[in-house]
Amino acid sequence: MHGTLSGSPAAPGRSGRLPLVLRLALRELRAGLRGFGIFLACIALGVMAISGVASISRSLTEGLAREGRKILGGDxxxxxxxxxxxxxxRAVLGARGNLSAIATLRAMANAGDKGSGLVELKAVDRAYPTVGELVSEPPLPVEELLETRDGVPGAAVDPVLLARLDLKLGDRIKLGTADVELRAAIRSEPDKIAAGIGFGPRLLVSTDTLRATGLLQPGSLVRWTYRLDLPSNAASDADLTRVEAAIAREAPEAGWEVRSRVNADPRFARNIERFAQFLTLVGLTALIVGGVGVANAVRGFVDGKRETIATLKSLGAPGSQVVAIYLVQVMLIAGVGIAIGLALGAALPFVLAGTLGEALPIPIAPTIAPGELGLAALYGALTALAFAIGPLGRAHDVQVSGLFRDQIAPERRWPRRRYVVALVLAVGALVAISVATAFDRRVAMTFIAAAAGAFVLLRVVAVGLMALARRLPRPRMAAPRLALANIHRPGALTPSLVLSLGLGITLLVALSLIDANMTRQLTQTLPDKAPNFFFLDIPNSQAAEFDAHLSAEAPGARIQRVPMMRGRLVAIKGTPVAEIKAAEDIAWVLDGDRGITYAQSLPEGSKLVSGQWWAPDHTGSNLVSFDERIGRGLGLAIGDEITVNVLGRNITARIANFRRVEWRSIGINFVMVFSPNTFAGAPHTHLATATLPEGADPAREAAILRDTAKVFPGVTSVRVKDALEAVNDVVSQLILAIRGASTIALAASVLVLAGALAAGHRARLYDAVVLKTLGATRGRLLLAYALEYGALGLATAAFGLVAGSLAGWLIVSTMMQMDFTLALSGAVIAAASAVLVTITLGLVGTWRILSQKPAPFLRNL
Known part of the structure; x- marks a missing residue:
């Protein structure tokens, strides 16, 4: 018999048959997948989350790449x-292909008595759009939309501005010192993404109209973009690199920011990757939580196969062969769950494009991403293996008699070394893949450490609860006495239930606190700290006059004003910024242009932490003060040199000191503050803020905006509340996506909890039969089980509240760099709901058990 089960030499003519282990595994699977519903759901949910997020991310990235010319407006x-x-x-650029130009800036649209509003002004030349199509209502050619009629130029407008200022097509507004006529509403703008987040509605005019408005003053905050359309026979990716290098040689100090169609919006692409990583970690959380459900399901599966395992062993099957048979079964079932998850995840980009494609602000190109799907499948397989090998390996060394006795007195022993090694390798592979594929490895390592810590701590909590229950005095009443015994008896549900429920509550509490803090920070804290207004492009010659106007308009207001220019870091310690690899939370300083200023004394809201501030009348070498955290992150020290390009000139300055900046105040803050002599004689404008003494008053704010726009038509006024609302809209969409992905993880938690309770069905059935035979009533047993589940739920909820609060604090304060408030109301409700679900699920299962007749089971004991 032993030789038969171990696999004797194949008989003649049967060499093509499957291996014995696989044949036995498939034969047992003929009975179906009963009992593996939760197993399948846990694996499928986790794999779907990971593959779906990865597929959507790839589809968005490919959409950006495919529509690169349209987004950029050229090559x-x-x-x-x-x-x-x-x-x-212009000649250097135009020599390479067709050249067109646009200008973008923020400006005030003045509608007279109807008020004024901030607009994102875009001025285009006759070639616009070179790629794609501007869709307007009514549909008109761009040239006809923007041409001058009866001395008044035309404009296309975002419908939001029409509604905000109660305007209609055909009305006229004042832009700077010029009148423009609103001739059409913008329905679709081909290059809208490239402009980034707008704080106001779009207003499209011609470049000739822009020049007539008087908004183009020396130092005005306007961005000129020159779009180059290469000849069709010289527009390959290699040609792009060649052209860029040639233009850099011929105009080395132009100071322009360069993009090509292959990286039309690199910052947006990086944000997609970052957000995708976060959602992938949420999906991985769902998979790991689901892994507990896998372990519970496999444990219940092994319990249900005791007689079969005992029979196989009594017939001579070695332990390794028994483990192999059931491991093959488990992995085949896991394969089914993985396939379901992959199919659902791969379909998500197509569903998203079909249902929301037109509403999405970015192009999406639905695609099947084999690499990403393969990675998700690997995650699923490794998770199934890691959580299944322990319960399966335990059956290797248990004797036949022990297998039968295990029903009431399970042995506690570690699996053999080979199974422990397999477990370690599977977990190690999961960790390695998670870190290797992470956009930010620090975040990935933090997640892994947190997950490992949660498992260890929950195991400690379970052992502690069992030890405490064992030492507590025995109650006199039967129901509490039975509940206390159930917590610590052999085969108790305590370890699996605490792990399942603890992970779910920790996740719920952490998400609740993150959500509450993000909402509070965006809707409550920031407006209290922030000024009411920002004023941009204040002409240097009118700065004093503007201060007097603002003081008269808002008596008692706190007014701050500083000179402002825009500059781009081009070298640090002589190294071009393109060659510098900075950490993700620092790299934004090297990307594009930054606001810079000069000052005689230390700016308000900054604290000098090292070095010396320059003298007010400093006339020596150019000096600069740098933000401490960012400077240290770039490897800078006092005495090092940086080079910035301002107004087409490269200016080098030496770091004189580092200062700490309070960025969250939304006041006037700069990474770099230069000594005044650095920009002596350079044209520039001023930036001012105004904080009203009485706080936010919509009517008063509207009057200030209206009157300022009349007196200073070239000054751009930004109401901070409007800017925050624009950011809030974007953040709200992100929060919605996070909640959607988190729902998957929470669904996995509920499934795992149900699985943990189902895994104890056999032991509960045995207890119920014996106790009912001894005279226990259904009500008394239900009370005992309710007390047991309630006690475990409350103890685990206390742990979950502490662990979830800690996790929320770490994420909010460390990763998000926001103030943390322990908003426990939502967290407590979440934890209480989880405990209620636990008791309900437990009692529902117990009711089914108690409804069984004892006789059929007693005959088989």
Whole structure:
């Protein structure tokens, strides 16, 4: 018999048969997948979350790449801040292909008595749009939309501005010192994404109209973008690199920011990757939580196969062969769950494109991503293996008699070394893949450490609860006495239930606190700290006059004003920024242009932490003060040199000191503050803030905006509340996506909890039969089980509240860099709901058990 089960030499003519282990595994699977519903759901949910997020991310990235020319408006784009390109620079660009230009800036649209509003002004030339189509209502050619009729130029407008200022098509508004006529509403703008987040509705005019408005003053915050459309026979990716290098050689100090169709919006692409990583970690959380459900299901599966395992062993099957048979079964079933998850995940981009494609602000190109799907499948397989090998390996060394006795007195022993090694390898592979594929490895390592810590701590909590229950005095009443015994008896549900429920409550509490803190930070804290207004592009010659106007308009207001220019870091310690690899939370400083200023004394809201501030009358070498955290992150020290490009000139300055900046105040803050002599004589404008003494008053704010726009038509006024609402809209969409992904993880938690209770069905059935035979009533048994589940639920909820609060604090304060408030109301409700669900699920299962007749089971004991 032993030789038969171990696999004797194949008989003649049967060499093509499957291996014995696989044949036995498949034969047992003929009975179906009963009992593996939760197993399948846990694996499928986790794999679907990971594969779906990865597929959507790839679809968005490919959509950006495929629509790169449309988004960019050409093959290449060269941007300058503050100034137009010189004739020579335009000639350098135009020699490579067809050239078109647009200008973007923020401005005030003044509608007279109807008020004024901030707009994102975009001025285009006759070639616009070079790629794609501007869709308007009524549909009109761009040239006809923007042409001058009866001395008044035309404009296309976002419908939001029409509604905000109670305007209609055909009305006129004042833009700077010029009148423009609103001739059409913008329905679709081909290059809208490239402009980033707008704080106001779009207003489209011609470049000639922009020049007539008087908004183009020396130092005005305007971005000029020159779009280059290469000849069709010289527009390959290699040609892009060649052209970029040639233009850099011919105009080395132009200071422009360069993009090409292959990276039309690199910042947006990186944000997609970052957000995808976060959602992938949420999906991985669902998979790991589901792994507990896998372990519970496998444990219940092994319990249900005791007689079969005992029979196989009594017939001579070695332990390794028994484990192999059931491991093959488990992995085949896991394969079914993985396939379901992959199918659902792969379909998500197509569903998203079909249902929301037109509403999405970014292009999506639904695609099947084999690499990402393969990675999700690997995650699922490794999770199934890691959580199944322990319960399966335990059956290897248990004797036949022990298998039968295990029903009432399970042995506690570690699996053999080979199974422990397999477990370690599977977990190690999961960790390695998670870190290797992470966009931010620090975040991935933090997640892994947190997950491992949660498992260890929950195991400690379970052991502690069992030890405490064992030492407590025995109650006199039968129901509490039975509940206390159930917590610590052999084969108790305590370890699996605490792990399942603890993970779910920790996740619920952490998500609740993160959600509450993000909402509070965006809707409550920031407006209290922030000024009421920002004023941009205040002409240097009118700065004092503007201060007097604002003081008269808002008596008692706190007014801050500083000179402001835009500049781009081009070198640090002599190294071009393109060659510098900075951490993700620092790299934004190197990307594009930054606001810069000069000051005689230390700016308000900053604290000097090292070095010395320069003298008010400093006339020596150029000096700069740098934000401490960012400077240290870039490896800078006092005395090091940086080079910035401002107004087309490269300016080098030496770091004189580091200062700590309070960025969250939304006041006037700069990464770099230069000594005044650095920009002596350079054209610039001023930036001002105004904080009203009485706080936010919509009517008063509207009057200030209206009157300021009349007196200073070239000054851009930004109401902070409006800017925050624009950001809130974006953040709300992100929160919605996070909640959607988190729902999957929470669903997995509920499934795992149900699985943990189902895994104890056999032991509960045995207890119920014996106790009912001894005279226990159904009501008394239900009370005992309710007390047991309630006690475990409350103890685990206390742990979950502490662990979830800690996790929420770490994420909010460390990763999100926001103030943390322990908003426990939502967290307590979440934990209480989880305990209620536990008791309900437990009693529902117990009711089914108690409804069984004892006789059929007593005959088989």
């Amino acid at each position: 290449m784009a060269y941007s300058l801040i503050h100034r137009e390109a010189t004739d020579r620079e």
